[in-house]
Amino acid sequence: MTQAQVPLDDAALVADHDHAQVHKAWKWYHYFGYNIDHKVIGIQYLVTAFVFYLIGGLMAVGMRMELATPDPDFVDPSLYNALLTNHGTIMIFLWIVPAAIGGFGNYLVPLMIGARDMAFPNLNAIAFWLNPPAGLLLLGSFFFGGAQAGWTSYPPLSEITAPVAQSMWIMAIVLVGTSSIMGAVNFIVTIIMMRVPSLTWDKLPLFCWAILATSALALVSTPVLAAGLILLLFDINFGTSFFKPDAGGNIIIYQHLFWFYSHPAVYLMILPIFGIMSEIIPVYARKPIFGYKAIAYSSLAICLVGLFVWVHHMFTSGTPPWMRLFFTISTLIVAVPTGVKIFSWVATLWGGKIRFTTAMLFAVGLLGMFVLGGLSGITLGAAPFDIHVHDTYYIVAHFHYVLFGGSVFGLYAAIYHWFPKMTGRMMNERLGQVHFLMTFIGANLTFLPMHSLGTHGMPRRVAMYDPQFTALNQLCTFGAFMLAASLIPFIINAVWSWTRGPKASDNPWNALTLEWTTASPPIIENWEVLPVVTHGPYEYGMTEEALAVE
């Protein structure tokens, strides 16, 4: 496999074709327009996604305020439905996926493989610019009653409530889906074809392996969702009856098409985070990662098995018993490669010289949260238990442990870890520790009681509940306020550090992957001269002589 060459004038320069006058850094205003440098696009993705995180978080706070009392006294139930629909949609499609894949993937993959840019820089920029209109469609839908059928938008509910808002919701998802497919094509071609010749597959950073698996998954699952949504759009607006049983249609078809994407979507949200974990843990434990190959291959295994488990979301949809059996088994099998990763990280930590930087705190916090979320996932994978707790708060607890305790913790860890590389400045560790503590306590206060609420039968997606659940709900609401407050030290830290923070060296954490071999922040085109890889990305604690012998 040879490395593909990116001609200098294509790679990053907007108008200036004279190599001698290459700008060495972007100015702030370059980040607000169309730009084809993968680093600019990565930061555009991250900042946009973070804004949507704040908006989605505000919606969550609104819901938790409603749920502070059993009565619908803060927002009316239809607005509550719109809030829960858009909270889920925004957090998944406009925060975690774009931040993890679009943001860190774009920023880091070319740097980690020694390329000057992605394979298709223009496609990359277009993919990013599909996101803001998608967000505007979702927010605009509130003026038309707001999509109210939940983030899954099952028919018939989605076909009878707020048709205009629901159509806007569909178009928003199709836009982000298109963006995601474009990104996947770009990542696959980039990682396979554009590595520096010396970067062999067995030296590829695990984050790149994770992004490769993620992209393969997005590539095959996203278009199936698009097919389902197009059918739904036609049902709502053009009088067809794909999902109308009285006219020969079938609601279950929607669920199959939807979950064929949306189950893999949980791996789209966690595989890049697994990649981030595999980068961060060895750096701060100062040890080679345990089981490099096992981690790389388990990403591919999760990607493959993950495609065959979607029906576990439909155990209560009249699924025949043989199907429940098949999908219970395949679901439980996904836990194996996931466990391989968890044990590899723990083994990497074992006996390491651990530095508890904020990034490491979040990484270790993630381990705790994600293991709990993963274990409740195993309980849900078993059809009999799933049928018992279906559509209760147990489900809400499970996926928030995985998506908040997993994905969001991972994104925070990544932000603290790569902030010096992206901005050239260090973040404040003390504020970071405050942020971590508030997030960790807040998340557990918010989501732990939900397990109990669920097993006791409190249904999800409702604005009112039985008064017996009041105390635990108020605990959740208190936790949600704490989570909201935890953003204050983080935002202060990020803004202050970005503008005033102490200057960072090229490699402040003494890490070994390629992105740390260039300047902080990297110059346009990443390197003056491309690096040559002579050792693996995780060979910490080995002497230079040992590396030379190898």
Place this chain on the structure above:
Amino acid sequence: MTDATAPTGAAIAPEITAEAQAHDHAHPDLRVWGLLTFLISESLMFGGFFAAYLMVRGAASHWPPEGTEVELLLPTINTIILVSSSFVIHLGDVAIKKNDVNGLRKWYIVTALMGAVFLAGQAYEYATLGYGLKTNIFANCFYLMTGFHGLHVFIGLVLILGVLWRSRRAGHYSDHKHTGVEMAEIYWHFVDIIWIILFALLYILTQFS
């Protein structure tokens, strides 16, 4: 370049210069790989439609429902035209690999005409079938799936016309510079393959079951 405090500071040594990299052209054009990857994705979107169709069909007692029988003659002629156009477009690709721009133009014009005839045939079929999108679940599937395919044929046609437009400039395509030509061809083949599946599902299996 490397930070002095890095534990293995000397391990990463710069050797390949940007200049050398920019002037080495011995690599495959990535755009073809990008297109092929994208087409995997496209196939799965059609795959979603096919799966939905098969589920609807499997649950129906009568297929096709009363009043929405498919007609075979025109679609068969259309299919023959579209499938043959895949061979024609390949002749254009062969021509440009022999540096024969006129040959390329000739075969691509023929392909474009065949594609246009296919679309016109589809429009005629829609106009004369006697039922519309909303008639029943079969009509829903029929119009949505053939319509989406028609849209893809149209996009393929635009790509071919784009190649023809660019080929007017001398030297734009040659025996060693024809990625755009190849991409239009690959996309056209893809549209063809999808049509063969569609034709089998919607027409043949509906007529003879």
